[in-house]
Amino acid sequence: MKIVVLEAASIGTDVSWDGLREFGELILYETTRDEEIAARISDADVIIPNKCQIREENLCQAKKLQLICEAATGYNNIDLDACKEHQITVTNVKGYSTEAVAQHTFAMLLHLLAKMDYYSTHVESGEYSQGESFTMMGPAIHELAGRTLGIIGMGNIGRCVAEIATVFGMKVIYYSASGRVYDVPYPAVDFDTLLSLSDVVSCHAPLNDRTRGLMNQEAFQKMKPSAVFLNLGRGPIVDETALASALEKGEIQAAALDVFELEPLPQESPLLQIRNRDRLLMTPHVAWASVEARQRLVADVKESIRCYFEGRPRSIVG
Numbered sequence: 001m002k003i004v005v006l007e008a009a010s011i012g013t014d015v016s017w018d019g020l021r022e023f024g025e026l027i028l029y030e031t032t033r034d035e036e037i038a039a040r041i042s043d044a045d046v047i048i049p050n051k052c053q054i055r056e057e058n059l060c061q062a063k064k065l066q067l068i069c070e071a072a073t074g075y076n077n078i079d080l081d082a083c084k085e086h087q088i089t090v091t092n093v094k095g096y097s098t099e100a101v102a103q104h105t106f107a108m109l110l111h112l113l114a115k116m117d118y119y120s121t122h123v124e125s126g127e128y129s130q131g132e133s134f135t136m137m138g139p140a141i142h143e144l145a146g147r148t149l150g151i152i153g154m155g156n157i158g159r160c161v162a163e164i165a166t167v168f169g170m171k172v173i174y175y176s177a178s179g180r181v182y183d184v185p186y187p188a189v190d191f192d193t194l195l196s197l198s199d200v201v202s203c204h205a206p207l208n209d210r211t212r213g214l215m216n217q218e219a220f221q222k223m224k225p226s227a228v229f230l231n232l233g234r235g236p237i238v239d240e241t242a243l244a245s246a247l248e249k250g251e252i253q254a255a256a257l258d259v260f261e262l263e264p265l266p267q268e269s270p271l272l273q274i275r276n277r278d279r280l281l282m283t284p285h286v287a288w289a290s291v292e293a294r295q296r297l298v299a300d301v302k303e304s305i306r307c308y309f310e311g312r313p314r315s316i317v318g
Helices: 018-023 034-041 080-085 098-113 116-124 156-167 191-197 217-221 240-249 291-309
Strands: 002-005 025-028 046-048 067-069 089-091 148-152 171-175 200-203 228-231 254-257 280-282
Touching: 002 018, 018 025, 018 291, 067 291, 080 089, 089 291, 098 116, 098 156, 098 200, 098 228, 098 254, 098 280, 098 291, 148 156, 148 191, 156 171, 171 191, 217 240, 240 254
Parallel strands: 002 025, 002 046, 046 067, 067 089, 148 171, 148 200, 200 228, 228 254, 254 280
Antiparallel strands: none
């Protein structure tokens, strides 16, 4: 059997795919361009993509292909109808990055609320050493206790974020774009209510027709001027031009993003033009990428391959 990993670099060099060799020949490509896909999967039994676009024009040439293991939770890069037509099983991974993303969520939120950049710079610049006081009263620092966290998307990550928030003494409410009511000890509210009541709005929703562009100009205008917005779900949920405008106008206090409409973030993005950099914290889609999470991801892919060839194939998990 031949197993082809199309985007090994997306998992990093400190996590190994070698465990898959027990199933057969393993071919690793660091990255794969669209025009390279067809040739690289033409004689594969199993392929492992991440963001590569697996479409009909590639699949029709992959006569041996039996299994596609998406190395991520989202699988909108794979043409499922074409896979069904070609009798190719598709699996994905879910839950591997829950703790990592929840941790990153609070790392970003606490960084903003504690004004870490400002106060760290004050010490490192030598200003603190030249002062006469043991402390320094600069930009206001705020506590999480007593504040309301509005979560968009109450899946595994949303629930983990909610649990951590309660430890900080926050009140949690949530909005489900699908209308689903979850069995959680937090009240479900409509979208406008979540926006108007929340001191922090944290997005952990999947991207679909209901969530694409959900956070637009109108949505930001309904938030508190003192509110913080976080997006660790999917980039296209947010209208980035509207967010940049809301930050510049002071319609919201601050924002933190780990995902973007286009990745990598274009140099001409309005998010890179914001004058007050203290209002915006951005990281390059790394919330999911703890070493432990990536190890779980590779282990789950391995299990999907094992299950398939033992005659108990896994299904796509939503």
